[in-house]
Amino acid sequence: MQKVTGELLINKALELLDNGTVNRVLGWKRGEFAYDMTPAVFADAEELKNNFVFNDFCGANFSKYLIAETRKEGKVLVFLKPCDSYSFNQLLTEHRFDREKVYAVGIPCEGMVDISKVKKAAGDGILDIVCENDGLVVKTLYDTDKVIDCKEVLAERCVSCKSRKCVAYDELLGENGDVLDSSRFDEVEKLEKMTEDERYAFWQNELSRCIRCNACRDVCPACTCEKCVFDNPDSGVENKAVSDSFEEKMFHIIRAFHVAGRCTDCGECSRVCPQHIPLHLLNRKFIKDINEFYGDYQAGAEVGSRAPLVNYTVDDLEPSEAVQKGDADNA
Amino acid sequence: MQVKGEYKPLIVAFCCNWCSYAGADLAGNNRLNYPDNVKIIKVPCSCRVNPMFVLRAFQRGADGVILCGCHPGDCHYTSGNYYTRRRMALLFSMLNYLGIEKERTRVEWVSAAEGAKFAATMNEFTEAVAALGENKRLEDLRCKK
Ligand code: SF4
Ligand code: SF4
Numbered sequence A: 001m002q003k004v005t006g007e008l009l010i011n012k013a014l015e016l017l018d019n020g021t022v023n024r025v026l027g028w029k030r031g032e033f034a035y036d037m038t039p040a041v042f043a044d045a046e047e048l049k050n051n052f053v054f055n056d057f058c059g060a061n062f063s064k065y066l067i068a069e070t071r072k073e074g075k076v077l078v079f080l081k082p083c084d085s086y087s088f089n090q091l092l093t094e095h096r097f098d099r100e101k102v103y104a105v106g107i108p109c110e111g112m113v114d115i116s117k118v119k120k121a122a123g124d125g126i127l128d129i130v131c132e133n134d135g136l137v138v139k140t141l142y143d144t145d146k147v148i149d150c151k152e153v154l155a156e157r158c159v160s161c162k163s164r165k166c167v168a169y170d171e172l173l174g175e176n177g178d179v180l181d182s183s184r185f186d187e188v189e190k191l192e193k194m195t196e197d198e199r200y201a202f203w204q205n206e207l208s209r210c211i212r213c214n215a216c217r218d219v220c221p222a223c224t225c226e227k228c229v230f231d232n233p234d235s236g237v238e239n240k241a242v243s244d245s246f247e248e249k250m251f252h253i254i255r256a257f258h259v260a261g262r263c264t265d266c267g268e269c270s271r272v273c274p275q276h277i278p279l280h281l282l283n284r285k286f287i288k289d290i291n292e293f294y295g296d297y298q299a300g301a302e303v304g305s306r307a308p309l310v311n312y313t314v315d316d317l318e319p320s321e322a323v324q325k326g327d328a329d330n331a
Numbered sequence B: 001m002q003v004k005g006e007y008k009p010l011i012v013a014f015c016c017n018w019c020s021y022a023g024a025d026l027a028g029n030n031r032l033n034y035p036d037n038v039k040i041i042k043v044p045c046s047c048r049v050n051p052m053f054v055l056r057a058f059q060r061g062a063d064g065v066i067l068c069g070c071h072p073g074d075c076h077y078t079s080g081n082y083y084t085r086r087r088m089a090l091l092f093s094m095l096n097y098l099g100i101e102k103e104r105t106r107v108e109w110v111s112a113a114e115g116a117k118f119a120a121t122m123n124e125f126t127e128a129v130a131a132l133g134e135n136k137r138l139e140d141l142r143c144k145k
């Protein structure tokens, strides 16, 4: 259950609209289903009062939306959860939007829930979900209402959350949290300890499910090129379902590589993947390697830091040494 | 790649124009032997090699990919090879993480004066790749003849 309520956010938004600080608000509204909170732009008070929601399903990170929003007239209000604020900083570092045209309100986050875990716990035929103090009350077609503890259905990225600290805001609602000592590399380490064949089998199984919907790329606040390599008609891999096992590997290696050193580990890619491919395990491998090879680096922790792949030192390790490091066969 | 019944690995070697390509030239001038199944692709600088090039080479049938550039500190463009070093460290580590044989990729620094090193590197790398056999894990079946 979130500590800040939708009501609190609505009031803040109304106040800022009213005093003219902003002329529109980026927020969440209910989509098709009770657990489907979609990003929306609210321009007037009525709309805001009727449709704005904030609950345990508001995972969407708004930072990327600011690229398009800041090209419009006037200031926009954006609510940033701690992980969103890292993306916000990263985008500023890359000069992707105009800071002057945004009013950012930081909000604390208690972790968002993963609907597939809720479905597993509550069964099929979900009619409605109400987020209450002691958890989620799930109404289904078949059963009496079920109460599920949010802690048990937290999204993976929130279980291993790296930081509860908002790193960018004009104003903060509630208390700021801390950078956490997270367990986010545990899964990566497990994979590193496997043999080459086991790792190959693991990834083959995961990546072969990819349907190349490109949702992971589209949602990623680090993937902001107007023209993407995967849209290039000469690339042979443009916007289409994979037809060979090479393509799925190439897509995933290149997607992850292009955000290496810039990925803030916000977890949006894994959240939106309809095939539940653990994309964060690719990103985190790069993050872990970067930390180990070139010193700890957290993308988005501050504005203006130099990303590790556009930097070097004269005595960096050699690629052959790098490969040995991540290899359990030699451990 | 299958050449006349007997298996010879296809090696793609990206060589920078200023050092390694000249190194390969020197190897030739000195009549040093290295396998003819090493296909050299000349690039202006080792940092011209985008990770996609490496994967593409595998897609089109390479069994091993090697990048050669000037020694760190000697890049014609001052710092290109320092970037290459970071990129390839991460890329190769990722390939290894996906279970793709780590012996199939390599970076080697070869200067224009090191013809002998060039030939020795190619001999050794070709042998290492030959021991692994054909590239199956990163191949594209549609590119097979
Ligand atoms: S790669 Fe995934 S975790 Fe990283 S910034 Fe993009 S969406 Fe977020
Ligand atoms: S979101 Fe999932 S299925 Fe869609 S392209 Fe990305 S990995 Fe593939």
Ligand code: FES
Residues within 6 Å of the ligand: B016, B017, B018, B019, B020, B044, B045, B046, B047, B068, B069, B070, B074, B075, B076, B077, B080, B081
């Ligand atoms: S010119 Fe040789 S590595 Fe840059």
